[in-house]
Structures are given as C-alpha cells and as structure tokens.
Amino acid sequence: MKKLVDVKGLCVDYITFDGRVRAVNDVSFHIGQGEILGLAGESGCGKSTVAFSLMRLHRPPALISEGEILFDGKDVLEMDDEELCDYRWKGASMVFQSAMNCLNPVKTIEYQFRDIFEAHNMVKSKQEAIEKAKSLLRIVDIPEERLFDYPHQFSGGMRQRVVIAMALALNPKLLIMDEPTTALDVVVQREILQKVYELKEQFGFSILFITHDLSLMVEFCDRIGIMYSGQLVELAPSKQILDIPHHPYAQGLGGSFPTLIGELQEMKGIPGTPLDLSNVPDGCRFAPRCTAVQDKCRKVEPKLFQLNDKRWAACHFPVNLTHAEQAIDAVVLED
Ligand SMILES: Nc1ncnc2c1ncn2[C@@H]1O[C@H](COP(=O)(O)OP(=O)(O)OP(=O)(O)O)[C@@H](O)[C@H]1O
Ligand SMILES: [Mg+2]
Incomplete structure (x- = not known):
C-alpha cells in the first residue's frame, strides 16, 4: 500500500510559563492510501496535538520542534502559504473534536459552504456553489432544501453530518476525524460512520480516526496506534x-x-x-x-x-x- 502520510519523529511542545511541555514526543507512523488509521489513548495523551500537526494548524504556545510530516512525498512543515492553502481542504481536511461548535451560528449553511468553495476558487458563480453544496448534503443524507437553514435549526447529529460534508467539499485525500461522533447516541454515531466508510470506499481517501470508543475503533479502522x-x-x-x-x-x-x-x-x-x-x-x-x-x-x-x-x-x-x-x-x- 502506497504511503499517503509519513510522520517521522514528530515532537510538539507547548511553551508555558513553567517552561516547555512536550505534548508529543518522537511520534512516527504512516497512513496508506485508502487506509483508516485509528489513534487511541487516555485523555491528554496527545492525539489532537498530532492531528493538528498534520494540518499544520498549531499556533503559539504550540510549537512543532522536531520531525517531518510527508504528505504524498511533500514535507507539510516546509510548505509556504500558497502550498498550505492548497493542502488544507484539498489534501487533508479535518472534522474537529468539537465539530458541532465549528459552524458559524450567525451564517446559513449555504454561506459557509460557499465560503469554502470561493476561498479555493472552486466555483465560478454563486449558483454553482449552491449546486455543489446541495450534492454534498445529499451525500450525508440531509435534504438539500436545508442548505439555507442556520446551524441552530439542525439536530446535533445533522450538524455533525454537515461538518463532515464540509470536510469532504474539496475531495480531500486525507480526512482527519477527531472524535467526530462523541456526544451522539450510538445509533446516529453508527449511521454517520457507516456513511463515511461508504464515501471512503467510493472516493478512496484515507482516514485518521480519533476516538475513546475502542470497540468502535476496532470495527472501523484497519490499524490502530x-x-x-x-x-x-x-x-x-x-x-x-x-x-x-x-x-x-x-x-x-x-x-x-x-x-x-x-x-x-x-x-x-x-x-x-x-x-x-x-x-x-x-x-x-x-x-x-x-x-x-x-x-x-x-x-x-x-x-x-x-x-x-x-x-x-x-x-x-x-x-x-x-x-x-x-x-x-x-x-x-x-x-
Ligand atoms: N494550549 C496549550 N497549552 C499548554 N498545554 C496544552 C495546550 N493544549 C494542549 N496542551 C496539553 O497537551 C497535551 C495533549 O493534549 P491533546 O489535546 O493533544 O490531548 P488528547 O489526547 O487529544 O486528549 P482528549 O482525549 O482529552 O481530547 C495535554 O497534556 C494538554 O494539557
Ligand atoms: Mg483531543
């Protein structure tokens, strides 16, 4: 299996008033193309910190102090702003730990989808953005007419599905899901993951899946770290x-x-x-x-x-x- 992501000796520090705290120490792993890799471990062990590093989203006080993150052979840590803009969403996209709170409460879902497409020059007109967004909503089983609703008009599970649809908006090669279904009941959780799995089979992207639910992880992932x-x-x-x-x-x-x-x-x-x-x-x-x-x-x-x-x-x-x-x-x- 060809490696899509190759992390070598990753170290991440948080600079605190009491000195440096190494939250991730010498972590190495790879994710194959089309593979689902799970990351498990107690709260605070560094799972989200690793996920943030893959997206290069860390801001001070966090600092990637050592290591290499190769994505399709290119070093993510060496990318300039333009390359990074292209890499995020198109290369790797992320469903955050608090996915349900990621949506802007004062903008419609349509606005938020359009924002993603326009920021990446993916559409020529507003109508094209709307059509693309509707097709993404259909993929996650949300009626397309709901596109013009505000986040508070959706249930928690629906909001989670909207966020997953957004993460898939630019056909990423890697989808990072940091506890995407925490706070959802087991039935909705299973429905969502089943959907993601089907999409992965259809589009062939890889997944980094983080959860505390080990039995779910064993079922969903190919390998677990x-x-x-x-x-x-x-x-x-x-x-x-x-x-x-x-x-x-x-x-x-x-x-x-x-x-x-x-x-x-x-x-x-x-x-x-x-x-x-x-x-x-x-x-x-x-x-x-x-x-x-x-x-x-x-x-x-x-x-x-x-x-x-x-x-x-x-x-x-x-x-x-x-x-x-x-x-x-x-x-x-x-x-
Ligand atoms: N901004 C910060 N400043 C200082 N330390 C931080 C900061 N953010 C995270 N940490 C520390 O980094 C360590 C790893 O945190 P991280 O969020 O990666 O854990 P996690 O494995 O995702 O935990 P959880 O399962 O609870 O989400 C923790 O010890 C945490 O206290
Ligand atoms: Mg976390």
Whole structure:
C-alpha cells in the first residue's frame, strides 16, 4: 500500500510559563492510501496535538520542534502559504473534536459552504456553489432544501453530518476525524460512520480516526496506534491490538472495557494516573503504572521498534510475542 502520510519523529511542545511541555514526543507512523488509521489513548495523551500537526494548524504556545510530516512525498512543515492553502481542504481536511461548535451560528449553511468553495476558487458563480453544496448534503443524507437553514435549526447529529460534508467539499485525500461522533447516541454515531466508510470506499481517501470508543475503533479502522503520554507505544492491525497486545498499556486498555459477546469478564482497568508531562521521569513513561515493570524500564526509555511487517511496540519487555517476534525483540534488547 502506497504511503499517503509519513510522520517521522514528530515532537510538539507547548511553551508555558513553567517552561516547555512536550505534548508529543518522537511520534512516527504512516497512513496508506485508502487506509483508516485509528489513534487511541487516555485523555491528554496527545492525539489532537498530532492531528493538528498534520494540518499544520498549531499556533503559539504550540510549537512543532522536531520531525517531518510527508504528505504524498511533500514535507507539510516546509510548505509556504500558497502550498498550505492548497493542502488544507484539498489534501487533508479535518472534522474537529468539537465539530458541532465549528459552524458559524450567525451564517446559513449555504454561506459557509460557499465560503469554502470561493476561498479555493472552486466555483465560478454563486449558483454553482449552491449546486455543489446541495450534492454534498445529499451525500450525508440531509435534504438539500436545508442548505439555507442556520446551524441552530439542525439536530446535533445533522450538524455533525454537515461538518463532515464540509470536510469532504474539496475531495480531500486525507480526512482527519477527531472524535467526530462523541456526544451522539450510538445509533446516529453508527449511521454517520457507516456513511463515511461508504464515501471512503467510493472516493478512496484515507482516514485518521480519533476516538475513546475502542470497540468502535476496532470495527472501523484497519490499524490502530495507541498513545501514552505523548508517545506512540503500539501500532498494530485493529483485529490484533486488543486480542494480542504487545505493550502492557494496550493490554490494560483491552481489559478496561466490556465486550458484548463471550463470557462475562471482570474489568480490570489500569492502576495509577496519567503522567504529568511537565515532570517526565527517566526511562519508560508507563513504568510507574506497569504491572510488568523491571529495572531497565526505569532507566532506559524504550523506542518504538518493528516486531513484524505490521506491528510496532515501544516496550523493553513486550508481552504475547510469537517466536519470530521474540527473536527480533532479543536483538533490540541487546542494543
Ligand atoms: N494550549 C496549550 N497549552 C499548554 N498545554 C496544552 C495546550 N493544549 C494542549 N496542551 C496539553 O497537551 C497535551 C495533549 O493534549 P491533546 O489535546 O493533544 O490531548 P488528547 O489526547 O487529544 O486528549 P482528549 O482525549 O482529552 O481530547 C495535554 O497534556 C494538554 O494539557
Ligand atoms: Mg483531543
């Protein structure tokens, strides 16, 4: 699968009165063309910060201090204003975490669609913009006559669908969805994601999907990355990450939510609290909460390494390894 996005060693700092807080530390991953990659992890672990970096939307006090973000082979961090304008919406577009509040409350939906088309010189007349906007509304199952309504005249789920339609307005190659369906009931949530999936199949774009709902993520994504304290600690095909986790944190996450089928199991949760990013200890950031912690974990920071062609983990003592993976792990441990 050809890489559409290739993130290498991304570091993002927030400059605060108490100094620099590294919210994203040395994060590397790729998203293939047409692939859905999920990002999961506790609140505050840096998921939205990564998403904002991909769009290059950070403003002070945030600073991308290291790394490279290649989109179709072009470095997003090196783009000038003109290239960036072209990249946003056409290359990558984003449905924000608070998508429902993204719409301008005093402008009609029609005005807001038209604004996008005109800003990118995509239409020659107002009528053309209206026709394009209507067809986008039809795609997300909203009657086209609603185009002239104000955001408050829509239900929450409809507003969310309008935002998704806007994100698709310029046929992006990458759609970033940061908790797009949070605050919606499960039926509407499923309808929306089903729709997005159908559109992805139709248009072939890639998706970066961020959510706290792990079961939804497993169902919707091809691969999932698990973040902890600003770092990517595991990356695996979605069907494997909860059943055969390699990182103790991914294992803990898997034990923290109930399954609807199978035997009744006691949920275990993960002891302790997330790390204070302004005071990061030596070694592995998960060590204070890890049930399998060893001396080395408190001294040496584990790097994300590749265990096979589909799996990466950042742990000195990964669990559930196959024989082949154990052999690779042994080499890494010696280094
Ligand atoms: N403007 C800011 N100034 C200082 N720190 C910030 C700022 N914005 C975010 N942070 C910090 O960066 C870290 C990562 O935040 P981010 O919003 O990326 O987390 P998240 O994983 O998306 O969380 P959630 O699941 O709650 O949306 C957090 O510790 C947060 O406190
Ligand atoms: Mg977030």
